[in-house]
Amino acid sequence: MTLTVTILGATGSIGRSTVDLLAQHADRFRVGAVVGGRDAAALARVARETGAAFAALADGEAGPALAEALSGSGIPCGAGESAVLEAAARDADIVVAAISGAAGLRPTHAALRLGRTVALANKESLVCAGDAFMRDAKRCGARILPMDSEHDALAQALAGRSIDDVTTMMITASGGPFRTWPAERIAAASATEAAAHPTWSMGMKINIDSASLMNKGLELIEAHHLFAIEPARLGVIVHPQSIVHGMIYWCDGAVSAELAMPDMRVPISHCLGLGDRLTIARGRPLDLVAAGSLTFEAADEARFPCLALARAALSEGGAAPTVMNAANEIAVAAFIRGALTFYGIAALVERACTHFAGVHRVAPEDVDAALAIDAEVRAWSAAALPRMRATG
Numbered sequence: 001m002t003l004t005v006t007i008l009g010a011t012g013s014i015g016r017s018t019v020d021l022l023a024q025h026a027d028r029f030r031v032g033a034v035v036g037g038r039d040a041a042a043l044a045r046v047a048r049e050t051g052a053a054f055a056a057l058a059d060g061e062a063g064p065a066l067a068e069a070l071s072g073s074g075i076p077c078g079a080g081e082s083a084v085l086e087a088a089a090r091d092a093d094i095v096v097a098a099i100s101g102a103a104g105l106r107p108t109h110a111a112l113r114l115g116r117t118v119a120l121a122n123k124e125s126l127v128c129a130g131d132a133f134m135r136d137a138k139r140c141g142a143r144i145l146p147m148d149s150e151h152d153a154l155a156q157a158l159a160g161r162s163i164d165d166v167t168t169m170m171i172t173a174s175g176g177p178f179r180t181w182p183a184e185r186i187a188a189a190s191a192t193e194a195a196a197h198p199t200w201s202m203g204m205k206i207n208i209d210s211a212s213l214m215n216k217g218l219e220l221i222e223a224h225h226l227f228a229i230e231p232a233r234l235g236v237i238v239h240p241q242s243i244v245h246g247m248i249y250w251c252d253g254a255v256s257a258e259l260a261m262p263d264m265r266v267p268i269s270h271c272l273g274l275g276d277r278l279t280i281a282r283g284r285p286l287d288l289v290a291a292g293s294l295t296f297e298a299a300d301e302a303r304f305p306c307l308a309l310a311r312a313a314l315s316e317g318g319a320a321p322t323v324m325n326a327a328n329e330i331a332v333a334a335f336i337r338g339a340l341t342f343y344g345i346a347a348l349v350e351r352a353c354t355h356f357a358g359v360h361r362v363a364p365e366d367v368d369a370a371l372a373i374d375a376e377v378r379a380w381s382a383a384a385l386p387r388m389r390a391t392g
Contacts (some may be wrong), residue, residue: 130222
């Protein structure tokens, strides 16, 4: 049986890895739609390469460029939010949700409410509106498959057993480029240094979130929703080799873990296979003898306060994770353009969380409510930036 796959975020790192796997198993898959941000040429290449039935760009002004880049291909296309939502709603067996940031909420939810199988790489969907997403998935008969390497590892290690038998779900972090740096050096780090991830090849924003360990905080919140597990039973451990991706600590003292070389095609293949394992050509087999040793360290929340902020938001509940994520996206963008220092990211996020504490006590009831809070916090955070520049 041939499965139809839609790729939301087709030009990013997850999207490119997905396209690679689909090409390796062309007899099993066809591409229904591909969605990109603003790069018309890149999306057109993906659409032509995959023979997509439809292509859409989020940037409404890039429509003419996309149409020109697809000229002669026969592939219909569109641009703007309506075109993206059209792509998300098209018939598909699997929707890969890999749009980065809060921008991925609405199209991911559009696929979910149609009862699709959603391979979720957009962690912000659950960070910003986790209660609503999980409730609507159940109501609409949608299936959410974790595509982040850590959550895929946890799902494999759990292997369908009861969450009641789990004492701790542990996700691993590489530690990022600043793992061994003293706080004084981290404080003076540039965006280029922060984006130089030692293990994974991702987009700049995600790389910087990894450098601050905010990415691990977001993943804790995501795990809370995916596995319906309390925050107190979730943990982060630093593992520089990035070979162990997630561990389940059982009530009897045993530990189950998933190991693999750091290659996003592994979790992607598990999602596309719907339970079957797909062969990955040009994959790197794990050689533990060559690896030599696997080391682990405690996560340092003093040098990396974003992790502590995410933990606090998860514990507070309500809309606190929505607030935290919006402030972080504004702060990271400001850091990239030189308007904040690296530690200014955590400082702005903390100020936003403090300012909005108690304002939005209830978790967003739907995506519209989550995006309204997101917009409110973004506006406040942007207005606070000039004051932060002097201190942050």
